[in-house]
Amino acid sequence: MPLNRAFVGREYPAPDTYEVGREHLRQFADAIGDQNPLYHDPAAARAAGHPDVIAPPTFLTVLGFRFGMSSPIVDPDLGLNYALVVHGEQRFEHHRPVRAGDVLTSVSRVADIRNAGRNELMTMVTEVTADDERVATLTSTLVSRGTAQQEA
Amino acid sequence: MPSYADVEVGTELPAQTFPVQRQHLVMYCGASGDFNIIHWNERVAKAVGLPDVIAHGMFTMAEAGRVVTDWVGDPGALLEYGVRFSKPVPVPDDDRGAQLTVRGTVEEKLDGNRVVVGLTATIDGDAAVLSGARAVVRLS
Numbered sequence: 001m002p003l004n005r006a007f008v009g010r011e012y013p014a015p016d017t018y019e020v021g022r023e024h025l026r027q028f029a030d031a032i033g034d035q036n037p038l039y040h041d042p043a044a045a046r047a048a049g050h051p052d053v054i055a056p057p058t059f060l061t062v063l064g065f066r067f068g069m070s071s072p073i074v075d076p077d078l079g080l081n082y083a084l085v086v087h088g089e090q091r092f093e094h095h096r097p098v099r100a101g102d103v104l105t106s107v108s109r110v111a112d113i114r115n116a117g118r119n120e121l122m123t124m125v126t127e128v129t130a131d132d133e134r135v136a137t138l139t140s141t142l143v144s145r146g147t148a149q150q151e152a
Numbered sequence: 153m154p155s156y157a158d159v160e161v162g163t164e165l166p167a168q169t170f171p172v173q174r175q176h177l178v179m180y181c182g183a184s185g186d187f188n189i190i191h192w193n194e195r196v197a198k199a200v201g202l203p204d205v206i207a208h209g210m211f212t213m214a215e216a217g218r219v220v221t222d223w224v225g226d227p228g229a230l231l232e233y234g235v236r237f238s239k240p241v242p243v244p245d246d247d248r249g250a251q252l253t254v255r256g257t258v259e260e261k262l263d264g265n266r267v268v269v270g271l272t273a274t275i276d277g278d279a280a281v282l283s284g285a286r287a288v289v290r291l292s
Contacts, residue, residue: 024183031183032214033170038227048226057221057230058214065185083200087209089284091234097227139234 001079002149003120007072007110014067014106022100024062025053032056045099055098060128060136061090063106072110072124073142080122080144088121089141095134102130111139115148153225156265156291165223165256165269170215172207172241172275173249180211194245204242212241212252212281216273219254220287223269231266232288239281250275256287265291 022042029039037044038054045053064071072078073085098104105128112123126138154163177191186208190197197205213235221227243250253274260268271285 028183031176031179032211032218033176034214034218034221036221036227048228050228054228056214057217057227057233058210061210062183062185068185086240087237089234089236090210090213091232093232094228094230 003113004079005113007078008113010110012108015070018104020102022053025055028059052100084145086143088143091139093137105129118146118148120144120148153292159258163258165219167255168219169251169253171249172243172252180208207241207243209237216254216271219256220269224289229290235282235285238283241275241281
């Protein structure tokens with residue numbers, strides 16, 4: 001079943017702020033096997049000019065899972081079957097590094113839903129801010145396999 | 153950190169090979185919050201037509217990004233990073249796992265001491281698992 005195109009343009013503010021903690025940054029860095037001291041050691045981070053340990057460049061993917069239940073993806077009216085979904089593309093623009101102590105606010109927007117052959121591509125853009133300062137923009141494209149409406 | 157003046161289009165970053173084993177996926181599930189069952193349950197992964205448990209695309213993206221952040225030293229210098237996931241990374245239940253090899257090359261020099269790095273990521277020596285992978289970093 002094709003995705004409901006009426007969702008394009010809708011915005012989904014995260015229902016809560018997200019507090020970035022040192023231990024979670026260390027845990028995430030350990031999970032990707034990265035011992036860069038700027039992820040682990042506040043003194044090393046400060047020596048490099050950061051106020052505290054910073055996040056690996058892909059860390060903000062955690063927001064999507066923390067607030068997954070308020071995403072359009074789980075809205076039955078969208079018509080997305082998660083078993084048919086694969087991650088197609090991901091892009092991060094970092095306006096400044098994420099760091100321990102940040103209290104992040106995020107808003108996701110359904111930017112586009114379009115056909116690509118037999119598949120549909122759904123692109124979401126998430127703006128992440130901390131105290132009204134722009135922190136990052138995430139663009140992620142999900143592939144809904146085989147759901148495109150076929151021309152007769 | 154490499155200096156902008158010393159970097160040319162075509163400069164190669166040190167390549168790295170990362171092991172991707174079941175344990176890494178379990179750790180990544182916990183750290184990221186992505187507990188999609190295809191990343192840890194072989195029975196279900198095979199039932200939905202996958203060859204095996206597959207790595208999180210975002211895990212592969214994170215590993216590939218290390219070639220850039222290890223090169224610059226300060227990951228805060230990474231301004232943009234984007235990839236397309238062109239092929240899944242199956243992770244067998246053995247002591248070796250998959251071997252992910254990542255190479256980076258400077259493709260363009262921009263203003264403001266920024267450079268564009270193009271990345272390739274292959275598993276076990278041949279299959280490309282990312283396409284259009286690019287990072288923009290600010291050098292000194």
